Amino acid sequence: MKALRPRQGERTGGPVPVGTSPPEAGQGADEDAREAVQVLDAADVFPALRSSPQGLTSKTAGERRAADGPNELPTARRRPAWRQLAGQFTDLFAIVLMTASAITFLAYALEEPRQAGTAQLAVAIACVVLLNAAIGFAQEYSAERTAQTLQAMVPHRCRVLRDGRPGEVPVQDLVRGDVVVLEAGDTVPADCRLVEAHDLTVNNAAITGESEPVPRTAEADAPGEALRARNRVHMGTDVITGTARAVVSATGQATEFGRIYRLTAAAPRQKTPLQREVTWMARRVSLTALAVGLLLFAVRLPTGQGTVSSFVFALGVMVALVPEGLPATLSVSLALGVRRMARHQALVKKLVAVEALGSTTVICTDKTGTLTQAEMTVVRIWAWDREHTVTGVGYEPSGEVSDPGPVRALLRSAALCCDARLLPPSDGAHWRVLGDTTEGALLVAAAKAGLDMAAEEAAAPRTAEHPFDSVRRLMSTVHEEDGTRRIRVKGAPLEILNRCTRLDDGSAALELTADRRARAAEVADRMAAQGLRVLAVAEREVTGPSEDRDRDERDLTLLGLAGMMDPPREEVRASVDSCRRAGIRIVMVTGDHPLTAEAVARRVGIVRGDHPKVVTGAELDATDDTALDSLAAEAGELLLCRVSPEHKMRVATAFQRRGEVVAVTGDGANDAPALKHADIGVAMGASGTDVAREAAEMVLLDDSFTSIAVAVRLGRAVYQNIRKFLVYLFSHNIGELAPILAATFTGFPLVPITAVQVLAIDLGSDVLPALALGAEPPESDVMERPPRPRHERLFSSAVVRRILFLGGIQALGVCAVFFWHVSSSGIPFADFTADDPVYREAVTLVQAGIVVSQFFNALAVRTERESVFRAGLFSNPRLIAAGLIGIAFMAAISYLPLLQSVFHTAPLSAGDWALLTAVGILPLAADELRKMRLRARHTPRPEGDVR
Template sequence: MSTRPARRETAVAAAAEPGTDVTPPARAPDRPEASAPPIATLRVPEVFAATGGSPRGLAPAEAAARRARHGPNELPPVSRRHVRRLLVAQFTDLFAVVLLVSSAITFLAYWLERPRDPATLQLALAILAVVLLNAGIGFAQEYSAERTAESLQAMVPHTCRVLRDAVRRELPARELVPGDLVVLEAGDAVPADCRLVEAQEAAVNNAALTGESDPVARVAEPVPPGPPLQTRNCLFMGTDLVAGTGKAVVFATGAATEFGRIFRLAATAPRQKTPLQLQVAVMARRVAGVALATGALLFAVRVPSGQPFVDTFVFSLGVMVALVPEGLPATLSVSLAIGVRRMARRHALVKQLLAVEALGSTSVICTDKTGTLTQAEMTVVRLWADGVPHAVTGVGYAPVGEVADAGSVRELLRAAALCGNARLVPPAGRDPWRVLGDTTEGALLVAARKAGLDPAAEEARTPRVAEHPFDSVRKLMSTVHRAADGGLFAYAKGAPLELLSRCDAVRSGGTRTPLTDDERRRVAAAADDMAGQGLRVLAVARREIAGPRPQVEEAETGLTLLGLAGMYDPPRPEVRDAVDACRRAGVRIVMVTGDHPLTAEAVARRVGIVREPDPTVVTGPQLDALDDSGLDSLLAGSTELLLCRVSPEHKMRVVTALRRRGEVVAVTGDGANDAPALKHADIGVAMGASGTDVAREAAVMVLLDDSFASITTAVGLGRSVYRNIRKFLIYLFSHNIAELAPILAATFAGFPLVPITAVQILAIDLGSDVLPALALGAEPMEPDVMNSPPRPRRERLFSAAVMGRILFLGGIQALGVCAVFFWHVNASGIPYADFTRSDPVYREAITMVQAGIVVSQFFNALAVRTDRQSVFRAGLFGNPWLLAAGCFGIGLMAAISYAPPLQAVFRTAPLAPADWAVLAAFGALLLAAEEVRKWALRRRRPRPEGGTP
């Protein structure tokens, strides 16, 4: 349903109006006294009467009484989990609950058995230590993330100027009450919802609430009723006065403000669970269920055979411990933390660990335009004068660049620089060049300096004596200046068609010539051409004034057209490559902006979001006309979609619809108006440099450089994290099979003792496995990670391919350790019934089992580094941390085998060199078998390395 503008003239006029408030309608906030007449329609004396205020301001006693009645002018504090709740949450994880119950039962078994076996107490303490270790790591990671979020400051300004009993005072903004008279100047943040009662050339930036950065003129006169954000005599909390001065009466504070309404939308939205959270919860339930069921089954099998009750229970508990991956929670937390640090180095601050992996699932990115895709710095790139276009080089507010044939456009740029109120501020410390005031006027100042003009010197040489501010009816502004000889000149700038209708001459070849109909058509065509390139077009004109200072009608008629200026907010240079990467990765990009459709489409084409000749462009009012099924059809059928002139409710509705379709949605935003959508999205992405604190609070990721390219990098890192999680899951669960298999084999073979004890299993899981698993979690991002489509939201962490690989590798390990155990006990010639726990042969056999698992896991870690590619091609030394971790595990196993104190704890025995050689051979066999499997997979299904296993 394409809604491209039907008439280019309309687009030119809209693009050229720096002060037109085009905010889409928004629902009025809930106010007390809803039956009272809208404050915007009242005359100034009626405003004071309606609010109980006064031109002198409130008396301090009355202000105190109202503050007691209305409360402080601040938003409700964001609820945070108490430290105790955060700590308790670490022990309510299903793995933790299973292990805690196991530890408690083992303690009970220790007190019941006669005589008491120290090994049972060691097992109980070891299991408890595992729970405490996992809880400590998880708590440290989450506490750090919570404190990072708390460091973000509130957006409401800290102080403001107020009249109290006719005395101007500077007070904390939280002390404002309805009826207060606030004094505002250019650059001030608006501290509450106010109605202007005095205004001198005032203009406000409503970007925090509407998403549009254009300054909008504000007046003190009554206006007809309408949507709150479109009332031209009201100011709203969280916005900024960018020009002029004024006085305003507060009519709403705190949560009753329009800003507070949006805050409530965000506060009531539940934080969405990430795909990994859901999958880990399912995995935990299944693993715990299998562990409990297997332990119970073996307990039921062994008790009738005459085995002691307590011994049988401890045996069954060992089976359960073998199946529970004790090191998984810690490994998962640390692996995600590594991803967080990597993203932080790429300018993406992630506040929640699990959001790292969710980024890798992202299938749709709903992105803002200004500041994310663009640099948020208006730049003049083209001038038109004397019928000739002139290119302007350089981007941003730094006056670095050139104007082609600058001499021909000096008068045009001189007039444009004088007809404005913005100021260009040079760098100071770490702050770059910036503009104070209207960014459009700032861009004209920069262009003037590029042409060799000094706007301050020009202002001093021809001082301003009058100004007629911009308004949406005239669509232009003008200023009157006195020349050195005492004469007066009027300069005007504004919408090309409007200004052209007020001109009767044009500057051509340095002289004033009549403006014929043909010349008018030529100027209009030039303006259309600029607008068609997505430029905001302003016309500039002048006239000489004879006599006293003119009124607005005289100053803005009989003008001589000097030329046109075309400007735009330049795209960030790195965005196009990032958009291309998203296309290759199958990630859809939807632009969601408050800007004009023509401007949005032009930027989208420059950065590569739009490539088709006729993309789907939908405005906010058109979204209102769609029901849910119509919106679903729109989102499903449009590959290139631009949503323009949208409100916070529109954005939130689109996000909800996308998630309903099964998409994993990332949403960018910088204003308070974006907070509800950020909260409803799977991944809310706020701007760190230019964004509001409310947006940063609602988001789970903050872009420190505000660039879309950082989102793409984060998506790639998220995918890499997910791949690494699968790698260490295969690594961890495959050896669980090797731990369980000899226990089951011994049970059904009638061997009275366990081939591996629960304490040995814990030593493997925490001593030998955790560090290699962490090293696998730190595998660098593979170069082709963005060359495959995103995985479906419902894809299981343990897919059929992953389970097949676990069974394949675990089966080889199980065969190896079962073979060495039974080979060792059978070679002794001792009957099974005669074996005791202190028997040297038995101790050597269980040592062989533990060492066999540790050694084979070293080779297993090398094998799972790649999914399809040969590990020899990837490089055996590509991950030195993995080699170091594997060597540490083998070294620890050697210490358990040879060190007497550890022998006493684990009941192990020293192994001979030949034993180690046999175990190494089994490990090498595992690696060789995996290499053969990968080779067969590549032959059968050739495709790039890096896909799902």
Template sequence: MQDLAAGEVFAALASSPRGLAEEEAAARLRSGGANELPPPRRPAVWRRFAAQFTDLFAVMLLTASAITFLAYALQRPQQPGTLQLAVAILGVVVLNAAIGFAQEYSAERTAESLQAMVPHACRVLRGGERRELPVRGLVPGDVVVLEAGDAVPADCRLVEAHEAAVGNAALTGESAAVRRTAEPSPGPLLGSRNCVFMGTVVAAGSARAVVFATGAATQFGRIFALTEQAPQPRTPLQRQVRVMARRVAVAALLIGTLLFAVRVPTGEPLLPAFVFALGVMVALVPEGLPATLSVSLAFGVRRMARRQALVKRLLAVEALGSTTVVCTDKTGTLTSAEMTVSAVWCGGAEYPVTGVGYAPEGAVSGPGAVRELLRTAALCSNARLVPPAGREGWRVLGDTTEGALLVAAAKAGLDRAAEEGALPRVAEFPFDSARKLMSTVHRTPGGGLAVCAKGAPQQLLDRCAAVAGEGGGPPVPLTAERRAAVAAADAALASRGLRVLAVARRDAAAVPAGAAEAESGLVLLGLVGMLDPPRPEVAEAVRACRRAGIRIVMVTGDHPLTAEAIARRVGIVRGGPPQVATGERLDALDDAALEGLLARPGELLLCRVSPEHKMRVVAAFQRRGEVVAVTGDGANDAPALKHADIGVAMGASGTDVAREAAVMVLLDDSFASIAAAVRLGRSVYLNIRRFLVYLFSHNIGELAPILAATFAGFPLVPITAVQVLAIDLGSDVLPALALGTEPPEPDVMDRPPRSPREPLFSRALVGRFLFLGAVQSVGVCTVFFWHIHASGIPYADFTRETPAYRTAITLSQAAIVVSQFFNALAVRTDRQSVFRVGLLANRKVVAAGLLGVSLMAAISYWPPLQAVFGTAPLTAGDWAVLVAFGVLLLVAEEGRKWAVRRRAARSVPGRGAEHRAPGRGAGAAGGGLPGKGLPGRGLPDKGLPEKGLPDKELPEKGLPDKELPEKGLPDKELPEKGLPDGGGT
């Protein structure tokens, strides 16, 4: 299609310059379908709810409940306690499923946002008449009319083009608008200059085009298909919870089987022995873990939302903390996607320009000297600067480069409308890629004519005979020496990553006959350097990620020089030349060679890449064991966003396709929010490990007395299965959730990323909950057997209704609940004394623990609950003993922390345990975090306070940028030649 002449396009598509007839368009619509993308595939709501019952814990508990119901049916006489146990287990499963489903469903965005990317209406020729039709009604062969500011509704071949330029950033990632032509353009379709594609925007000019692809057949639809095909990888936490669940399940089955085998030979009937073993298995399964995990992650989601980061999948919160590589887009992510003039060279001097973006806020140094230059540049522009309206800020209608010139002119005090009124345009010689210039002719107030020109410096310099004098004074001849000075200024600006334009002017007696005549004998007024500026907060966010041991790789569709300039400004590149690989080079590499490229140490920039390249890079990093976060804002980023472990889309400037594919959306488009989200993600993981220690330690306290009673020959259990469920879901869930609100530790971003292969049940974590569980077991066994022996009743005479037994099992349950209150206080810190951080600092933990104790008191004293649990009232003396055992547990844990601190102090001569080197701190379970080398260790942390950040301490709009160099990069860092002007003026 792209290699045909304009007249041949109509024949190829069975159309005409008058467009299609209504009857033909209707027939094509029926046969080809509407111009819309299929809605994203979502599982039915019932399937999503049913999926909550498929994890291993749920399957185990459902099986246990079914077996218990069967046991109740077979018992003679039937025991109400068995029925209570079966119903309670089933209720636990349903409760966990409901909580998990509700959290996931509320966190996900359910709108079909892909359709919002396509404009709702467009202008079409039908039978020679210009009509406005719904976009979904377009068919191949339709002739559409495009003007500046229009979104392209389908893939089209231009047949007329009048200074048309299209911004392809959403599709290719290139920041500059690209000129379009109606002439044949052989080569790849996406790179052809005579085609425009769905989802892109007409930046300047006007055109007529013939539709050749609609809906899923468009380039946009191809990217959508890639996005749909990309599998959603499991997060590290998902994988580790599955491993943990398998291990717990195996342990529970083995111990239950062992106890069944031990009790049957003693003469106990098979069914009671089986129900007993089943109760032991239930005691070992952390029934409250799924609900605790879901709600804790949801709390992390809410905290991130206050940081302007919307997380759509709960488990992605934790995966953020495991991130080892961030593949970041450039345009709109690191930069503001708003071209900005930052320097003007005129008369041998450089004049800085302050302010960024399209808002005319800032100033031009020496406005008098550059006033004529900026007036000429503004007159020789077709763009329009549009003031804020509604929720939209300042924006440019037309070419963004020309928009930057208009903003600079406004900063110098020039009124574009007034200047055009004083010097009306009478002719224009449009830009073309051959001469790389544009010129306009204006009538002056005195009746004469003035030619204004702008374009690539070298091309314009060759057409100049003079140059503005010092301070913008009268022109002087362009000698070889002055020509060299201009070339040196051009190279200096370009070496800082600036796009450089030259501006010239001359007087004329008559309207020139052509561009060659107009653009000769000009007076060079000077040079303008501009760039798409980095977001102010990005540099600090990059430093934070470096301290955290996270590698940042820029992946962009832009030119390598532009990419390197921005990378240096934000700190992604700091030393010598980085490794740079283009899409062509990636095409030449097989998977093994690509992995080798990514494995090389040092800074890496991937430029001129396609959506397929981005997906290959993400997959290659994942094969190397990396946890990959990908940032992006365009439709071209969507496949990689979905394929990554964490897809991060821009919320304000990003496309709906990108937001749909990502699992995290930055509502403020701030890269700094990524660093804040990683910090919170790491904190969430550490808190998960804390409540794992808390939950599993009391499982030891429940199991140990049961084992002790079995081997001591006591005929009944020290704690019943219904009591176990009451502890797991009544007394323990709220304190576990409260532990999830612990603020991040001070050095959480000074540690290397946690290895994805590090087990959730690390040796340190298991050792810690075994230690705490052992202390609890001593207390539970002591109070239970002390009361049994104090009664003076032989073991064989005990029944479930014996008052001494009811009091003993009440003591067992209360001992676990009270010790867990002190346990929750103890596990809030890993090595630091809890008394140092404040025993009651986390009021949520204290309140939740007291609520659990109150529930235990109700079970002990309230007759209806006594009947359900078979308990008895406790005395004040009983409570005093239980509190003493709780204090003993807290003291024991403080002693363990003291030993860890002492050992750490001996391992680091001259330094206490509280001042160990960053990145070597203990994990949440008291052990170190294995990791990789942490680059940038020597960088001071100026952005994040040392004491940890509660929610209110991070500014919502990102961190201030204290590191952006005012003068750009030294000349030696980039080649002397300037950036390609991209065909723009």
């Protein structure tokens, strides 16, 4: 960002009264002025909007804010609590269970004599639905609050003139009449009338839907629609190029965007791919459960079983197949993942980003701020044939320039040609720069050389400027000094050298011969090879009006070069190593010199080989898509230098055509297309523009690459945890269904486990352990594995095999226990009745066997490859506690008379529990053997392999 700089003739010494208008009663008082302001000349805008070129006083701003309210848009109308709760009953699982409960109540009403167990089953099913609804409602409410809290973590401020001085205020505090400063990358904070504009274009897509940038001017316009006025900008639109000053004409709901926002804010959110896949799964599971239940009902009915008993039997099968706790468990797991990422400075705006993070294969990362500290520091200055070192790091002006005399003229010109401002510590913050960090480094270097820039600016006031141009790669300012006008220019060394004809050797201006030009270029390249960003500084005396930029920026006198560096973040190298081991390719995309980019890339570990592939923006312009696809297909280290945001988007698209999952970082307004086009757009929260943050799915609150690596690790963990509790939930469904099917086909007249018992298992040993699995920390080797395939389904063949593997072992165990118990009694199958003590003991053994097996199954599914004993058997205390709660609940069902009558159970002996423990531990033991074989087949990735 560029800082505010008062123009010539503006007062900067203190508060400036703003008119003598009486106290205002609200925005309605100035409605006519706002509508007519576009036809006025720039100078007449200030009195029309009760302002002045120096801005408002703090007192006036406070009065207007009190009268008009904060500059905020109306929030989307939240659904009433009762609607949110009612929405929980529209889930397909809930509909199936509610239907089953209603039919069971009907069966209870029709049967003769009425069985208390049927009524108990109907009530139990209804209780499951209510419990799931309560959990889902609580989670949805919590998610809304979390989203609001996380959104507030991203600051929104704007630059204004208050009391005649530049500063920043929260967007909410902006009022009518405020003078705001805009530049490329900003989002317009309110409806404004331009009073000064330099090469200004804006994107009005948020208002008109037209995405093409449109030019804006400060000149008077004809009457007409405000949206089409060439001298007005509106809240929510984006500044694409140029700089401007504008006077606020409307805030908050009175803006054009406010009117539109009220119509669109309540639009429903779209489901993410994961949510759609879970809905697809729920539909098929529910239909399967209904089909199997109806089939078994049809099979049992001809055998002489009563209609009601056959229905209750079929209902038990259906309930056994429906994972009632899945919706609540899924939403809680995703929310936990989002909150974990937020604690690590990664604000995830969309759940789809959580899903995509787990399969990222390529990261196209910026350099400045992401890999480095974003605190540029001048460390070396070259004035003809002599280098001067600069001590001190960061923006605090402590340090010194060796022999500063010969370089004071260079630093003075460089600092005068800056729009940034150096801000001293305040409110606990350190020294910081308001504006461009490169300019901030020059201001700090000037202070270290003993220059008082406030005095220098007063002695040489700026009269004109040519803003930085990304094509020309330089900027210039014109100053009135001692009766003459001088232009100061700073920019890329080659661009400046091509415009210079002389050089200053400290005593006189010498002709810039070819040898001297080559010598200066050689010094610039050497400094760049050392990882320094190099700027050249030049000046000359000018005559006539400064309207022709090409004429002004020629025949310059070279003053010298300034080399600065942005130190790499200390923690980045370890994160880069982690991503390489995870099979993620890291491509640096920067606008810097190739030598500077390679030096930084080596320091952080992105480049390790002797000959990385370095491609410049000019080379990309000459490369068609076919050649670009070939470049993306080449393995190895790749650096893209001197590139534009358009190049970044082309490269990301080339990787995507190869099937890669691409994360792209960006901070500027022009990065928005690449951020939107990427699979995961990652914006900078601290230094990024509003446009970039809006376009991205994830915002790094600390701007660090390390946060990306942590987010990838946590994203993989979220996806793995979802698969873990899916394996956990569906594997025990097999254990519930198998005894019922076995009884049907062996001719046993009763169900080995009742529907009420199935519901008790689902409540007592499903939901809490599944939630605990959703909070499972990432496995230690999660970043040692390659990314999951882009099109891999949540229910992949590996997941289904593991469900069948663990569920099959549980099923064999509980079936063996049941038939062993009933067979050892010596009673023929046909003679068993529902009140037989042996039968009650057998069904209790089945229920307890499933619960105990699930306890060990939960331990088994905690890891996919690593031994759970290595990970720590008790490292997830929530899971242990949830499992023990389930076993305690099962014990209560077995021993408490009241629960015995409800669940039709009997007390178990110590020998029974020992048997169940031995059977229950089989899934854990078998899965440990499977993991051992998997680890034996796994070959670690070579350290140097970036694919």
